Structure formats: structure tokens, C-alpha cells
Amino acid sequence: MxxxxxxxxxxxxxxxxxxxxxxxxxxxxxxxxxxxxxxxxxxxxxxxxxxxxxxxxxxxxxxxxxxxxxxxxxxxxxxxxxxxxxxxxxxxxxxxxxxxxxxxxxxxxxxxxxxxxxxxxxxxxxxxxxxETEGHELLGDSRSLRELRKLLGKFAPTESPILIRGESGTGKELVARTLHHQSLRHDKPFVAINCGAIPENLIQSELFGHEKGAFTGAHQRKIGRIEAANGGTLFLDEIGDLPLELQASLLRFLQEKHIERVGGGEPIAVDVRVLAATHIDLEAAIQSGRFREDLYYRLNVLQVSTVPLRELHGDLSLLANHFARFYSQETGRRPRSFSEGALIAMGNHAWPGNVRELANRVRRGLVLAEGRQIEAADLGLESHTTTQQAMETLEDYKHRAERQALCDVLHRHSNNLSVAAKVLGVSRPTFYRLLRKHHIR
CATH class of the missing domain: 3.40.50.2300 (Response regulator)
Incomplete structure (x- = not known):
């Protein structure tokens, strides 16, 4: 309060x-x-x-x-x-x-x-x-975020590899950076590489480096990402996109703790803590022969799952306000709040792009907003006429309306659940029961 x-x-x-x-x-x-x-x-x-x-x-x-x-x-x-x-x-x-x-x-x-x-x-x-909560970078006060921060606090001090799983745009790299900042290696390098964003013919050199003259165009020695992370943390994003040949080389490094640069013959000892992330089903990739099972078990010693934005109802307005403040510096405009219509539109949106999509829409909204508040149209969330669907039962309508009421009141009063319960005209125990019923928070 x-x-x-x-x-x-x-x-x-x-x-x-x-x-x-x-x-x-x-x-x-x-x-x-x-x-x-x-x-x-x-x-x-x-x-x-x-x-x-x-x-x-x-x-x-x-x-x-x-x-x-x-x-x-x-x-x-x-x-x-x-x-x-x-x-x-x-x-x-x-x-x-x-x-x-x-x-x-x-x-x-x-x-x-x-x-x-x-x-x-x-x-x-x-x-x-x-x-601006100190001590972590993951913003939110929902139960899911609190549990995630608690888990990261337990995992961070260890030296074990961690596999971070979750949909695209849910902050897997942010989780990795949080683990690094809370680890004993926090004052050492944090090196991230997106395994799906580098051309396949360059990944070997990017990961392990190369010696001068190792191949055409190698005019000088290059230190690879693994070696650059020595003493710190190596974050392998989208590990499921790593080619099978490179998976074997990465497995060898994890087992032997040393690398060889392309074109070199000397083993180089490297001490890194490895974090990997993926949005694909690695178990299915193993079954189809696209991912090595032995590498999977090397990386999946501990596991963390990020939460999609559609399940963070109470945190949506908090995150939106954070991005409004953050991007106001970039756009040269003062931070704006969100209109009632914008909040409702955000609550109704499925957020397939998760937090990354929210950040981009708020960034757009700051540029387009003409009034003191950001409207739904500024976010690109105008109301559209939905196509006619098959009639639902009365119970379906009641269930959806009940859930929407909970989401709407959490947007306004996520910091005070007693007030939220009072606004809906129910007791606090009943309010908690409804949250559990609809799997919210």
C-alpha cells in the first residue's frame, strides 16, 4: 500500500x-x-x-x-x-x-x-x-518470477552446467547473465554466442579460434569465444542449432577442459562455467538424430525454465512501465503511462513474442503516442473484429469472464492483493482460490 x-x-x-x-x-x-x-x-x-x-x-x-x-x-x-x-x-x-x-x-x-x-x-x-529492485535483473513480483529468482539464487554459486529452457523472447540470456552476476565468477568475463546466428562454416573458428594461416583469409591469430571466456562464464544460446560436428568438438572440450585452435596443435587449458539455452525440444532432437545425447547430459546437469509472458499477468504492467522508462531515453521523450484501453488490450493479447515483443511494442508506443498516455493503437494492439466462432456453453463464458476480471484487477493492483480482492467484492481467501483455479501467479 x-x-x-x-x-x-x-x-x-x-x-x-x-x-x-x-x-x-x-x-x-x-x-x-x-x-x-x-x-x-x-x-x-x-x-x-x-x-x-x-x-x-x-x-x-x-x-x-x-x-x-x-x-x-x-x-x-x-x-x-x-x-x-x-x-x-x-x-x-x-x-x-x-x-x-x-x-x-x-x-x-x-x-x-x-x-x-x-x-x-x-x-x-x-x-x-x-x-529497480537491487540484487537481480529479473523484474516481476508474480509467484513464478519469485520462484525463478529463488532457484537462480541456489544454482548461481555452483560450478555445474545449466540448461535454460523456454520460448523465444522469455529472457533466457537475462537468466544466464543473472546466474553469472550472482556466481563466484561475477568479476570475470561473460561471453555469449548465438549458435543459430553464425554461419556454419565460421562456428568452429568462432568457438575455438584459429591460428594465422589456418585457412584462406586467416591473416592473424584469432582467440575464440571459449578461450575469451576463460575464468568466467560461456553462454551458448540456441544450443539446439549447433551442427553435429561442432557438438562433438564441444563435448570433447567439456570432457577434457582444453581446446585446440583451428590450425593449431597445442592444447590450451580453459576454465569456464557453461550455460546453454534452447527453445526447441532437445529430447525430440535426440530422437531424430539432430542432437547428441551425451552432450545433452553434459549440459543438462541443472535445468531452469523461463516463464512466458502470458503467464505473468500481474507483472505485465510493471514490465511495460519499465520499458517505457528505459526507452524514453532513446526516443528523447518523457516516460508515459498506459491508458485503461491499452492495459486491457495488453491483457487480452497472447504475446507470442513474449517479453521481447512487449519491449518492441512499448518502444513503438513511445514514438507514436500523441497524448500523455500510450493508447492501444500506439502499441499496434487495436481491437479487431473477430471471426465468428462456434457458440460456447454458458459455463465457458463465465469461466473466461472470471479469468479476465482477475487479470484486469491484477494489472491495477498487483502490489496489493487485499485491495484487488476488495475491488472484485470477494474475500482474500476466495481471491487466492480463484487465482489458483485459473493458474494465475
Whole structure:
């Protein structure tokens, strides 16, 4: 639950005469007021900021944009009637500020505006605190993510090979990096290679390296990925795409702990911890002769499975907000929240591309959004007329509606299940029973 009784901190940038007349009244109703220059804002902590927007800020906006993006707070623009009439000032204020106030100050209106901004700042801080959790890189508060992080915490300190399984886009490389960062090798190299992205005739050289003159075009010695990872972690992504000939060479390395560069005859000792990942059914690949069974057992000492996004209902909005903040730096726009329609559309979407698809859609949404919020259409999730299907039973409709209600309330109140249960009008034990019934969280 959000705590709303904390001191309300107001930062005034480059205060002017009108501000000095306003501040005593704000202090009398509980605002803690501080002031500073634009250059030193980054060193100050506040909930809400007042900034007087001048023509020079519109002519050279980059310092102001940087300040707003890095400060992580809600800003109120203070503008004179003259500035308000300048070209494009409305678009700029709408894009970068929570609200604006025209001089001279209307004290009651200022108090209301600051109060609304403070409430939004606390909500935003709550999301940021959930997203920027220290100690791991896997974001989410659902039961599935908590169990996955717990498992990684047990596996990370070991030296055993780990096979990471899961659908494409579910964060298998992120799991591998988390295992590395929590391992005893965290200060050593982490080297990743996608076995399905390198031409087959180059994989031998990429993995094991080559000596000068080993083949046409080998003008100098090349250190392979395995040797480059010495002392650290080697991550073999899409291991199921590794050609059979290379599977034999990799197995030999895992058994003997040394490699030979292409064109070389000297064995080179290499100490790495091997993590492998795949989205294909390796057992079926073994049956069809496309994957070596002995290599499978070498790699599959410990096993981790990632979770598809469609099973992380309570984490969807959390992840979407994380990507909105992350990609706002790239797009040069302030982070945006998601409209009710966008949240519903995301909840209804099957997410075949999983978290990678979510990241790409949010990135697109930030670029296309014209309002303060990202809409479903900005994400490319417009409502489409569905083709007519066979009639379902009444029980089917009830079951689907019940599940949708649970998903919708978790999007809004994933941080407080008591509130979620109250919104649905059921007791907390009943709410938990429904979550188990529909395999949610």
C-alpha cells in the first residue's frame, strides 16, 4: 500500500519574486521547500518541482529535457502570458511537464495542482521502486518470477552446467547473465554466442579460434569465444542449432577442459562455467538424430525454465512501465503511462513474442503516442473484429469472464492483493482460490 503521510518535498528552480511570495503559504500547509539552480537539480531530491519556463529554454531545450528525464519527479511549468503565446510552447509543456501555471500565481489553484502532482509522483516512485529492485535483473513480483529468482539464487554459486529452457523472447540470456552476476565468477568475463546466428562454416573458428594461416583469409591469430571466456562464464544460446560436428568438438572440450585452435596443435587449458539455452525440444532432437545425447547430459546437469509472458499477468504492467522508462531515453521523450484501453488490450493479447515483443511494442508506443498516455493503437494492439466462432456453453463464458476480471484487477493492483480482492467484492481467501483455479501467479 502506498504511504501518503510522508513529507511533501517541493523544489523551486531559480526562484523569482513571485515564488518568494508564494512559498510561506505552501510551507504552512506542510510543504518542505528547497531551491537550487538548473545545473544542480540532479543533486537534489524532491517530489514535485516548480520551473519557470523562459524563451531561452525553448530555444535550447536539451538541458531542460535532460534534467526532467534524470530527476524522476513531476514538474510544474510556471509561464508568463508572453511566453504562453510563443510558438510551440503548448506542445513543449504538454510533452515535458505534468501541468503548468500562468503568472501571477492563483494560490488555491497552485495548491491543488501541487497536490495532484505529489500524488502522481508517489505512484510513479512506487513503480520505479518495484522495477529497480537491487540484487537481480529479473523484474516481476508474480509467484513464478519469485520462484525463478529463488532457484537462480541456489544454482548461481555452483560450478555445474545449466540448461535454460523456454520460448523465444522469455529472457533466457537475462537468466544466464543473472546466474553469472550472482556466481563466484561475477568479476570475470561473460561471453555469449548465438549458435543459430553464425554461419556454419565460421562456428568452429568462432568457438575455438584459429591460428594465422589456418585457412584462406586467416591473416592473424584469432582467440575464440571459449578461450575469451576463460575464468568466467560461456553462454551458448540456441544450443539446439549447433551442427553435429561442432557438438562433438564441444563435448570433447567439456570432457577434457582444453581446446585446440583451428590450425593449431597445442592444447590450451580453459576454465569456464557453461550455460546453454534452447527453445526447441532437445529430447525430440535426440530422437531424430539432430542432437547428441551425451552432450545433452553434459549440459543438462541443472535445468531452469523461463516463464512466458502470458503467464505473468500481474507483472505485465510493471514490465511495460519499465520499458517505457528505459526507452524514453532513446526516443528523447518523457516516460508515459498506459491508458485503461491499452492495459486491457495488453491483457487480452497472447504475446507470442513474449517479453521481447512487449519491449518492441512499448518502444513503438513511445514514438507514436500523441497524448500523455500510450493508447492501444500506439502499441499496434487495436481491437479487431473477430471471426465468428462456434457458440460456447454458458459455463465457458463465465469461466473466461472470471479469468479476465482477475487479470484486469491484477494489472491495477498487483502490489496489493487485499485491495484487488476488495475491488472484485470477494474475500482474500476466495481471491487466492480463484487465482489458483485459473493458474494465475
Amino acid at each position: 502506498l504511504e501518503m503521510s510522508s513529507p511533501r518535498r517541493l523544489l523551486v528552480v531559480d526562484p523569482f519574486e513571485d515564488c518568494h511570495q508564494l512559498l510561506p503559504g505552501l510551507q504552512s500547509i506542510g510543504w518542505s521547500v528547497d531551491s537550487c539552480s538548473l545545473e544542480s537539480v540532479i543533486d537534489r531530491s524532491c517530489d514535485v518541482g516548480l520551473f519557470r519556463l523562459l524563451p531561452e529554454h525553448l530555444e535550447r531545450p536539451d538541458p531542460l529535457k535532460k534534467m526532467i528525464n534524470r530527476s524522476g519527479t513531476q514538474w510544474i511549468a510556471v509561464v508568463s502570458p508572453e511566453v504562453l503565446n510563443l510558438k510551440n510552447v503548448g506542445d513543449f509543456v504538454y510533452e515535458w511537464f505534468f501541468d503548468f501555471h500562468t503568472l501571477p500565481f492563483d494560490v488555491p489553484r497552485v495548491e491543488v495542482t501541487l497536490g495532484r502532482a505529489f500524488g502522481m509522483a508517489r505512484l510513479r516512485d512506487h513503480v520505479v521502486n518495484l522495477v
